[in-house]
Amino acid sequence: MAAPPQETPAVRIASPRGRWILLATVLGSGMALLDSTVVNVALPRVGRDLDADLAALQWTVNAYLLTLAGLILLGGALGDHFGRRKIFVIGVVWFAAASLLCGLSPSAGVLVAARALQGVGGALLTPGSLALIQASFHPDDRAKAVGLWSGFGGVGAAVGPFLGGWLVDGPGWRWVFLLNVPLALLCVPVAVRHVPESADGRAHGHFDVLGAVLAAVSLALVTYALTEARNGTVVVVVTAVAGLAAGVAFVVVERRRPDPMLPLEVFASRQFTAVNLVTLCVYAAFGGFFFLTALQLQVVAGYSALEAGTALLPTTVLMLLFSARSGDLAQRIGPRLPLTVGPLLCAAGMLLMLRVGPDTSYVPDVLPAVLVMGAGMVTLVAPLTATVLASLDAGRAGLASGINNAAARVAGLVAVATLPLLAGMGPEAYRSAEQFDAAFRRAMPWCAGVLVVGAVVAFTTVRRPRPECRRPQCRTHGWLTAPPLESSRPTPDSPKTPT
DSSP, X not given: OOXXXXXXXXXXXXXXXXXXXXXXXHHHHHHHHHHHHHHHHHHXXXXXXXXXXXXHHHHHHHHHHHHHHHHHHHHHHHHHXXXXXXXXXXXXXXXXXXXXXXXXXXXHHHHHHHHHHHHHHHHHHHHHHXXXXXXXXXXXXXXXXXXXXXXXXXXXXXXXXXXXXXXXXXXXXXXXXXTHHHHHHHHHHHHHHHSOOOOOTTOOOOOOHHHHHHHHHHHHHHHHHHHHGGGOOHHHHHHHHHHHHHHHHHHHHHHHOSSOSSOGGXXXXXXXXXXXXXXXXXXXHHHHHHHHHHHIIIIISOOOHHHHHHHTHHHHHHHHHHHHHHHHHHHHHOXXXXXXXXXXXXXXXXXXXXXXXXXOOIIIIIHHHHHHHHHHHHHHHHHHHHHHHHTSOGGGHHHHHHHHHHHHHHHHHHHHHHHHHHTTOOTTGGGOHHHHHHHHHHHHHHHHHHHHHHHHHHHHHOOOOOTTOOXXXXXXXXXXXXXOOOOOOOOTTSOOOOO
């Protein structure tokens, strides 16, 4: 039975309960955000300890992205109907249990399965974190609460690679996952005791489970086919065809259902479709870049896990410092120029990473590439989020953000599966500095080329949104693997979003 509709609790941010609510939501979302940023730096050690080939490392990243991307829209709908706190807490517990299984995995196969379970937990807790803030705080305090939640999340994203590297070099890679358990043990009691329950009284309770299953099956089969395509077996071909068939079935189901998970009519908006195409290009390049660069710095340049994690820190710091100002600039000049220039800057940064090799020095070789990359991300991420929100009507802002976030994760999923194939990486390439370096040099131009395509799409299709459309709430952030999630537009009694 659905939770009954309730009045929005008027919790003030300066009250003890307000601080507890912020702590619970930051801890919950921080678990998922940390996990998405620390795993890459642990991959070489995971491969060595579990005797895993490159495909297993790809699946260690992609199993999580697959279930998260496929179920994140469903997770938000479950929270709206059954209660946001309830689904959030279930997600945190699920995520922690899967993390424990990751940390105790005796083999690569078990680790991959546990990562898929982690993605399910992430799909339950990630949408609910921001929705709880929207539903709990007094209208006058919501903007500040969202800003604090977003800022603390960005700090977590910045700390993640550093912390992950320290854990890998110290107690071991398993603690990258085990760290989530004490965070959950702190988060759950705080949420149960201090976070008020809320639900959307308009939620109908009819869930598109079939659509979610078809989406996840299609992504899984296509990802498998791309990852194993180097083998060229009949199984790979059959899997690819089955994955495409499941994708077609998903579209048919979504078109016919009265309450689909993904209402296809939203793509009638040319602006919405265009910005999501840009998102696919941009985050495909980002996904491939961060996956391969973490390996390049350790396998080829000889960095420790801590050094590799710290090397990319300036990118996140730039996002934290300047994303809000970038959003203000785009508000004045329109999104077309930032969404064109940003991907081109990122492409230049990726090409500069070709300077990284066996005799790399950080300041002359790595830092310039990271700074240019960070400048490009600062330029494009906030305008991209704002343009997505402005491309649909006010009541569908949350849906627009969820689709855009899922599109980014799907793009990263496909990139991690495809890029090693395009670069000619063999199953054992990451064990040889010479082989991996050669493949990395073939891969970066592919990433840069996809970004150029994204810039061309933005320049030719993106237009200035209506002037009354609001800015994103999460204006200060350090999300690298996907755009920040935005909840539904504030209710009429809510304040304007921060400027």
